[in-house]
Amino acid sequence: MLRINRLKIEINTSNGLYGFDEEFNGGLNFIASEDNTRGKSSIIASIYYCLGFEEIIGGKGEKVLTSVYKSRLEDGDAVWPVLESGAYLEITNGLEVITIYRAAKMENRDNKLITVYHASINKLRESAVFYEDMYVHMPNSATNIKGFHRFLETFLHIELPLVPATDDVTRKLYLQLIFAGMFIEQKHGWADILSGMPVLGIRESKKRVIEYILNLDTLDNEKKKDKLRLSESSIKQRWEALVKGLLQIVGGEDCEIQGLPLNPRIISEEELSKIMILKDNERLDNYLVELDKQLEKLVLFKPKIVDNFDEIQDELEATEKLMDSYEETVFKHRRLISSENSSIDRLTNSLEIIEADIRNNKDAARLRNLGSELELSTSKDKCPVCNQTIKDTLIPDLDDTHVLQVMSIDENIRHLNAQKEMLEFARRSHEQNRNLLYENIEQAEQNLFKLRRLAKSLRSDLYSTNDNLSESMVYKRIQIDNEITKLSSISKVVINELEVLRDLSDEWKEYLKDKSSLPNKKFTELDEKKLRTLRNFFIDNIKLFGYKSVLNVNEVEISLDTYLPVIEGFDMKFDSSASDNIRAIWAFILALLQTSNKTSGNHPRVLMFDEPAQHSIIVNDMEQFFNTISKVKDGQIIVGITVKDNDTRQAIQKLNPETYKFIMVPNKAFQLISDN
Template sequence: MLRIKRLKIEIMTSNGVYGFDNTFTEGLNFIASEDNTCGKSSIIAAIYYCLGFEEIIGGKGEKVLTSVYKTSIEEGESIWPVLESGAYLEISNGKEVITIYRAAKMENRDNKLITVYHCGIDEIGDPNKLTEDMYVHMPNSTVNKKGFHSYLETFLHIELPLVPASDDGTRKLYLQLIFSGMFIEQKHGWADILSGIPVLGIRESKKRVLEFIMHLDTLENEKKKDYLRTLDNSIKHEWDSLIKELIVLTNRETCTPQGLPLTPKILSEEDYSKISINKDNDSIDEYIEDLKEQYNNLTIMKPKIVDNFDEIQTELNETETSIEEFERELYKHRSLLYSENSSIDKLTNNLEIIDTDIRNNKDAARLRNLGSELDLATSKDTCPLCNQAIQDTLIPDTSHIQVMSIDENIRHLNAQKEMLEFAQSSHRRNKEKIQEKITQLENSLFTLRSLAKSLRNDLYSINDNISESIIHKRLQLDSEINSLNRMSEFFNNQKLKLKELSDAWKDYLKDKSTLPKKKFSDLDDEKIRTLRNHFISNLTQFGYKSILNLNQVEISSESYLPVIEGFDMKFDSSASDNVRAIWAFVLALLQTSNDKSGNHPGVLIFDEPAQHSIVINDMEKFFDYIIKLKNSQVIIGITVKDSDTRQAISKLPAEKYNLIRVPNKAFRKLPLENE
């Protein structure tokens, strides 16, 4: 709940203090002047400014305020320069009262600074009353403790939801957006429903505001859906990264992963147990045990060459044979790699040619269409002299050749482009696999060549020398065992992460299954029906005539705005009826919130609602309707230049409204405090 209790504007000049100081009551309040240029909007702008809602007017900071706050005050023939200016706004949440002070022009005070007095205006200066400085329109001013809008949210007992932002993140639904559905300012507010809503990076901001005001369950559902969409993407991304990492890791060690699910799934105990590593058709544990056995056998072998000469010669022969086989395999894969690179280059060149052809054909089609609009025969593929068809080609026309038109060419070229892009993607995947195989073969060749070198050294060494090949094998086996152990350990750790992701996926699917099948809950449907009923009733009451059958009006389930046969009803409305529709909708929102326990703070501001020569009888009905509202405060800035408007106000029961008269100039010289 928000109630504006008092506004005090102070503008310091060399001729004293000028300003405005008036109180507001529950129910209907008029700020009325004889002319439209007396400063009513400047007074109302101060309310927006103190609340930090000036973006509804169209900007940030003091620049949205009129020159009377920043430049000069006129008094008769005299003009007094403004030295300093600011405004005090006393507000209530129904239980507590605070006063907000914000400077408009002050040498040593930034306009982003707001002072909050935990008392009414008359009690400012009491040392027993708490005073706090806060900031507005700065990073985190909606979430930090000293951010004014964060404080105001708490003070008004509003819990702002997180909603999707245009950058695909989530942000709080700003207070400025919410109050743009309640504060209708004069310049832009009467163009359309919620036309004054600021652009603050919230996706579908009008929709989110209406969901919040009516307190629709769908807001929570949408929030949950967005959270689940983010969670879905996050789990899939982590799962994909983890699987790719494991595949690259195992391939680097010439191993093969088994049982890895490429996409998220709920892993049963059986599924989990099947996730393993194989090498040479053995499990990794068996393979490592085999290597350890080989290593242990080498430790008991006689280390002198004279004892192992025949075995060394045989092993060298086998090693050299393996080297030749690996070299042939490596040569074959390098040839394949060259072939893939060549294919990719050709496809890239072909795609560039096709892109050029598509552009040229689209340009030709565009020029043809332009010519068609100019009614030129050549642009219609027709000869202007003989009226015979002109083909889209310079190839001689023959009866047995069917030449495609430009549009058919474009479709054909696009199809070719898709096919070539698919082929190019396939060749790139093949290239990656071949490159991995080449790396494995090069590593194996390096190992075999090192072993062959050691074996040759053994053969040509003195017989009593220690066998270099045996020592080399030991070192090689020890290195491979350690490397495979590290890989196996890392793989097992990643398996645990995979299990955690599987559990998260299970929770995600469970939460997803609990989402309501219908977009709206039964209560949401009831609230939307209530909004429609109030809106149509208000249209009837205010003399809306642009649509004969108002039962055709519906509230869109997508935007929550009024539509007729799926189209914005504004298109069928006259200018004055569009204003009536804004009255009707803004009031219907408040009524719906009151009826169905919504989040409306119960305050409305209309600046000059008598737009586009509204009939005075309809204005009377508008005023009469407002005074019957319960639990609300409405402030109307209005010009009473003509007698009809004055009579419309005077017809209201005197105890039902508060009239604040603005003389020729809104800001008069204020008496000194001791006067």
């Protein structure tokens, strides 16, 4: 809970120290003045300012404060320059008391700096008082240990939920948003329900605030859904990256991997064991065994040219034949790539033409529709003079039996879009074919490089003396040994990655379990009860406050999408007069507190209304409003009110004097305390 105990404002001028110092009761408090320019709103603004909630007023820092804090103070006919200014706000959470100090104007002290004294205002001068400096309206001030709003959250025993933000991440539901549902300021707050809520990048902020205040279970469900969405996205991204990495690794050595699931799913141990690497359509482990045998055979074989001259000749011929085959493949693929590029260019040109046609037809359709709205005859395909049908083509009809059917603009657009989709599909297919050809050429050229080196060694063997060592056999041994090393390394990498895949499969299984455990219904029974309670309080309040814009107020519902009052699915503001809109704001803000108190919600149990008597509210309804808020139990309410007319003054005087405190602001809110 939050309770404001005392507010002390100090403004140092060249004429001396001016200020305001008042204590507040736990129930209803009026801050009143006989005119709306006496400084009442300046006093209320300092409460926002000390709490770091000035964004509700419409800005940050001292900009939201009036000139009396920043530049000049009027005292009768005299105007005094302001030298320094600041405010002390004493608050309690029901157990502890602290005093918040924030400067509005002070040399060498930034307005983002807030000092928190762990004592009441009366004890600030005591030497043993512990105090600490914090900051507000800076990055991470809601999360870092020296951030004031993090401290305030802890002090008020508020546990802010993580909610989705507009940039698709989750952030804390800021205190400024929550208190915008309790502090209704004069300039923006009376435009609509929760209209003073600042824009802080939280998605559906009004909805999130109401969920939090009422402590709806759906907020936890939304958090779980967001967490599951993030988990799903993370698993899919890591799974895709793992699969892509494995395919690149094995593809680099002209291998392929079989049985690898491309998308997340639960993989059994049996399925995992069936995932294998293939080389030349053979299991990699079998292929490695054969390479080991070949290497062993080459090591044992006597490496003299005289011993294997005929074999070298035969192998050179086979190698050259294989080289010719690869060269032919490269040449053939390069021709095919040229053909694919030509097809891609033609399709791209055709797409550009079709896209231009689509734009032109859409422009024509817009002009036609615009003409239709202006009720021009030509836009309806009729002559404005004779009313005969105008053909949208200059091609004449052949005769009665041969009528040339011409498509309309809308039919043209649909036809062109279909053609565009077909051409885009064709272009993608050609691009995929071209990419595959490039990959085949790269692999063929790698093989050609190896075969050319082998052929060179074989030729060297043929033209060397008989006693020379066989260069080709040495080369083969090196080549096979290198291949064994590379393929063995790939095998180890794949084995390790399959362990990661097993872990991802387990994560996916947990994700599916958590997803299946989400409730099928959007609202729990307790949530439905709380929303019914909110509706009942709201309807009782608008009846009491004289709401007349709807014949039957029992038709008002609380939207299950926005949690705001609606009539037949529409925002009730659309059917409300200006004064009834004010009554609806009274009723709803009060209903949130009433519902939270009755159903153990999270409301901090404080309300503040600055000038609630907007748009000529009749005195009887204002009396009902004052009487209702004076009877609110377990909550503090501060009302800024102008009592220029007798009706407003009498409405307050009719209240039980024991139920409220009346703070009358004199001619000017800030009085001279000490002069120079």
